[in-house]
Amino acid sequence: xxxxxxxxxxxxxxxxxxxxxxxxxxxxxxxxxxxxxxxxxxxxxxxxxxxxxxxxxxxxxxxxxxxxxxxxxxxxxxxxxxxxxxxxxxxxxxxxxxxxxxxxxxxxxxxxxxxxxxxxxxxxxxxxxxxxxxxxxxxxxx
Numbered sequence: 001x002x003x004x005x006x007x008x009x010x011x012x013x014x015x016x017x018x019x020x021x022x023x024x025x026x027x028x029x030x031x032x033x034x035x036x037x038x039x040x041x042x043x044x045x046x047x048x049x050x051x052x053x054x055x056x057x058x059x060x061x062x063x064x065x066x067x068x069x070x071x072x073x074x075x076x077x078x079x080x081x082x083x084x085x086x087x088x089x090x091x092x093x094x095x096x097x098x099x100x101x102x103x104x105x106x107x108x109x110x111x112x113x114x115x116x117x118x119x120x121x122x123x124x125x126x127x128x129x130x131x132x133x134x135x136x137x138x139x140x141x142x
Contacts, residue, residue: 006059010052017048 024045028038097105 010056013052020045
């Protein structure tokens, strides 16, 4: 029964990805979105296709350590030291954090960036002021 659900879900995922590709192609060809945005979205769709292929290979017992990957896929998570294939690209900073924790971390990073931008803005303003004063002094000397 679990095999049927997995097979059906993988097929449904493939159909949804194909629909996304078609909609993206239409959106670009009718100029609903820019070419740059179309390229960005195409990269995301390609990433989805890659992940679908990885899941398909895991389900079919292909690739490295197929039994371990398939058992983690079938049990719905990591067990006995098996890592979740979806977490392979996650950084050490965010590993194990919940949604709210990630949001707080993102807010903190944005606040730090804002503080850095404020400092940069004040430095640039000061340089502008100094440049204007130098220009005024040169005009006076001339």
